[in-house]
Amino acid sequence: MKKITLTLLLFLACVAGMAQGSKRLDLKDITSGQYRPTSIRNVVPMPDGEHYTQMNDEGTQITKYSFKTGEPVEVIFDVAKARECDFKHFDSYQFSPDGSKLLIATKTTPIYRRSYTAVHYLYPLKRNDKGVTTNNIIERLSDGGPQQAPVFSPDGTMIAFVRDNNIFLVKTLYGNSESQVTEDGKQNAVLNGIPDWVYEEEFGFNRALEFSADNSMLAFIRFDETEVPSYQFPLFAGESPHINGLEDYPGEYTYKYPKAGYPNSKVEVLTFDIKSKVTRTMKLPLDADGYIPRIRFTQDPNKLAIMTLNRHQNRFDMYFADPRSTVCKLALRDESPYYISENVFDNIQFYPENFSFLSDKDGYPHLYWYSMGGNLIKQVTKGAHEVESFLGYDEADGSFYFISNEESPMRQAVYKIDRKGKKTKLSQKAGMNSALFSPTMKYYINTYTNLDTPAVITLNDNEGKTLKTLEANNEKKSWHK
Numbered sequence: 398m399k400k401i402t403l404t405l406l407l408f409l410a411c412v413a414g415m416a417q418g419s420k421r422l423d424l425k426d427i428t429s430g431q432y433r434p435t436s437i438r439n440v441v442p443m444p445d446g447e448h449y450t451q452m453n454d455e456g457t458q459i460t461k462y463s464f465k466t467g468e469p470v471e472v473i474f475d476v477a478k479a480r481e482c483d484f485k486h487f488d489s490y491q492f493s494p495d496g497s498k499l500l501i502a503t504k505t506t507p508i509y510r511r512s513y514t515a516v517h518y519l520y521p522l523k524r525n526d527k528g529v530t531t532n533n534i535i536e537r538l539s540d541g542g543p544q545q546a547p548v549f550s551p552d553g554t555m556i557a558f559v560r561d562n563n564i565f566l567v568k569t570l571y572g573n574s575e576s577q578v579t580e581d582g583k584q585n586a587v588l589n590g591i592p593d594w595v596y597e598e599e600f601g602f603n604r605a606l607e608f609s610a611d612n613s614m615l616a617f618i619r620f621d622e623t624e625v626p627s628y629q630f631p632l633f634a635g636e637s638p639h640i641n642g643l644e645d646y647p648g649e650y651t652y653k654y655p656k657a658g659y660p661n662s663k664v665e666v667l668t669f670d671i672k673s674k675v676t677r678t679m680k681l682p683l684d685a686d687g688y689i690p691r692i693r694f695t696q697d698p699n700k701l702a703i704m705t706l707n708r709h710q711n712r713f714d715m716y717f718a719d720p721r722s723t724v725c726k727l728a729l730r731d732e733s734p735y736y737i738s739e740n741v742f743d744n745i746q747f748y749p750e751n752f753s754f755l756s757d758k759d760g761y762p763h764l765y766w767y768s769m770g771g772n773l774i775k776q777v778t779k780g781a782h783e784v785e786s787f788l789g790y791d792e793a794d795g796s797f798y799f800i801s802n803e804e805s806p807m808r809q810a811v812y813k814i815d816r817k818g819k820k821t822k823l824s825q826k827a828g829m830n831s832a833l834f835s836p837t838m839k840y841y842i843n844t845y846t847n848l849d850t851p852a853v854i855t856l857n858d859n860e861g862k863t864l865k866t867l868e869a870n871n872e873k874k875s876w877h878k
Contacts, residue, residue, distance in 0.1 A: 414873065434851035435871045437842070439489070444496035448836030456486035459499070467856045467865035474499060474520055479535045488515065493553035495856065497522055498569070500538070500547060500556065509594055512604040515544035517558075519569065535745035538567060539575055546591050546604035550612045555671075556614055557590070557606055564590045564606065564617060566671070578615065578676075580671050585627065585653055588620040593662050594652055596620070600690040600739050609718075611698040614720045615669040620691055622662040628654035664689045666703050668720040679718045681725050690739065695747040697769065702728075704742055713737045715745070717771075728771035731756050738762070744787045753787050753797075764799055777814060785809055791838040791859070798823075798838060798859070800831065813859065823861035835860075842867070 418531040426432070439452040450468065452459050459474040474490075476482050488505040492498070499522060502515035517538040538544060538556060544565075556567045560790070562582025567575050579589040590606035597603055605618035632648040634640050642648070655661050666679040666689060683689065688706040696700055701718040703725065711733045716725040731737065731754075740762070744755045751774065754765045764777040764784050777797050778784050788798040788811070795816030800809050804827065811824040811832045824830035828847030835841065836863060839857055845853045851870040855863045 407792060417421075425513075435868055436844075436845075436852055437854050437867055440833060440842065441490065441492065442833065442835050444492055444494060446835045446839060448813070449835070449842070452487070452490065456488060459490060464835050464856065465864065467867055473522060474501070478533065479520060480533050482518075482535045484518075487518075493549045494551050495553040497553050498549075500549070501535070504543065506543065509547075509597050511597055511601070512545065512591065513603075514545045516543050517547055519556075519573070536573060538573070539565065541565070541575065542669055546606055548604060548606055548608065550608045551610055552612050555608070555612065557608065559590045560608065562586075562588045564615070564669075566615070572680070579617075579619075584836060585623070585651065586623050588622070588662075590617040591620075592618070593620045593622050595655060595661060596688070596690065600688070600742065602691065602742075605689075605692060607692055607694045607701075609680070609694045609698040609720060610696050613671055614694075614696065615671065616692055616694060616701050617667055617669070618692060619665050619667055620662040621664075622653040624660045625655045625662055627651050627655040627658055660706075661686060661688070666692055666701075666718065668701070668723075670721070677721065677723050679720075680723045681705070681716060681718070686707065691742045691745075693745070693747070695752070695769065696749050700769070702747070704745070704746070705738060710736045711740060729767065730753065731758065733757065740786070746787065746789065748790060748792060751790075753790065755784060764797065767798075773828060782808075788832055788841075789834050789838050794846065796838070796859070798832075798841075811841070811861075813861075821861065823857065823859075825861065826850075 406455040428517060437451065439712045447464055448460050448461050449464055450461050450473065457476045458472050461470045461473045462468065463470055476485060484503045487503045489502045491500050499520040501518045501520060503518065503742045505513050505515040507513045517529065518535050519538055520535045521532050523532065542560055544560055547556050549556055554568065554570050558565055562584060563580060564578040565575055566578055567573050581587050582589050592602060592605055607616045629649050629651045632643055632650050634643040639691055666681055668677050683705055684707050689703060690706055691704040699719055701720050703716045703718050704869040705714045706712065713731045715729045717728045718725040741755050744753060745874045746753045750769055752767050752769065754767055756765055757763050761781060763779060763781045764787055766774045766777050768774055780803065782801055782803040785800040785802060788800065790797055797814045801810055801812055802809055804810060808827055809829050810822055811830050812820045813823055824843055824845065826845050828845055828850065831844045832841045840859065841857055843855050843857050852868065854868040856865045856867055857863055
């Protein structure tokens with residue numbers, strides 16, 4: 398909420414500045430989009446670390462670009478050229494971890510703030526020795542209806558997803574054969590592999606489903622919201638999308654909504670052995686009213702990270718669970734006199750021997766480096782400022798990349814700390830900077846803005862050198878003069 402408020406203030410300040418000009422602003426001017434800076438949307442880094450992709454505004458093509466030059470290399474997907482393609486545009490996409498497949502989402506239907514269903518398609522990217530696509534036939538992921546929260550296995554041969562609160566598994570090596578993993582899912586009662594409304598809203602995620610590093614296991618959170626009170630509100634036909642069935646009489650939507658003092662969902666973590674089809678419940682020492690805001694398999698297939706919070710959200714515990722023996726061992730505990738920020742969860746990244754962690758145990762949120770045994774190796778950052786996010790660790794040279802507000806609470810900059818502790822500021826302009834790194838940490842796309850400058854988007858190497866300006870929004874800068 399703090400970031401949303403800051404963004405709103407920055408926007409209003411910009412609008413106020415524009416109002417100083419010769420033309421008086423009205424609401425239509427503001428809402429029309431004419432003052433909105435041009436951005437680069439739908440950018441997805443490729444697994445090879447040397448390229449990124451971008452879908453066009455029409456949702457008909459995906460173009461591959463070089464991280465080194467910022468120049469287009471080729472169109473890797475085109476709805477007009479894909480064989481047996483029965484849709485005219487798509488909404489989003491993701492790569493398999495090995496980069497051999499695209500998972501393309503169409504007919505996306507929102508549920509809550511982050512959750513949605515979509516009809517997904519698989520598209521192969523395999524090339525022959527001449528660089529030509531060997532099979533450009535696109536296939537539906539499933540014929541059983543729209544899917545939710547799809548996730549690839551690390552080797553790209555399987556995809557797990559949720560439909561009607563149950564988990565399904567598709568094996569691409571066997572003609573996209575589909576099997577059902579859970580059977581107890583029920584609306585407003587039991588959810589498997591996806592969070593309930595409270596978790597989605599409070600902890601900012603839409604999938605609670607993970608593959609193990611060796612592709613042998615699925616882990617998921619089961620939410621039992623049977624005892625959570627229900628909330629109802631009316632539904633109307635509306636304009637976009639228009640619901641024909643509600644034109645004459647309004648409908649009603651019911652979902653589980655726990656007010657303060659009322660029970661939350663009962664949660665537990667389960668694993669599914671893909672080969673033996675055995676399901677196990679982890680022996681997690683969770684408070685009766687505790688939360689499980691994330692699960693994540695580490696690079697060790699025998700260590701499933703389970704993150705928990707107490708109801709007051711001021712004690713964070715991370716357990717390493719053995720997915721077969723079900724034994725859970727406490728790896729890390731962090732406590733606060735106030736609360737643990739949800740920013741902590743997604744800033745935990747696992748590497749073969751270490752993991753990252755953000756904590757304000759010294760009074761400010763800083764980056765810490767732990768062994769996979771749960772031992773603190775070092776505090777990476779220090780000082781009277783906040784580390785906003787951990788961007789990644791370069792295993793090749795031991796460098797850490799992160800964003801902090803060291804210069805000012807009203808500014809964000811991109812930084813690098815090498816293995817000797819030398820810190821380098823990579824973003825050169827004072828304002829708000831954000832970064833999207835390649836998987837190899839060799840390149841990043843920087844987005845910069847301040848009160849007088851609309852978004853400037855640049856392609857940079859990991860020393861901060863600008864390789865190319867992707868968007869300068871020069872025509873928008875005249876508003877401030």
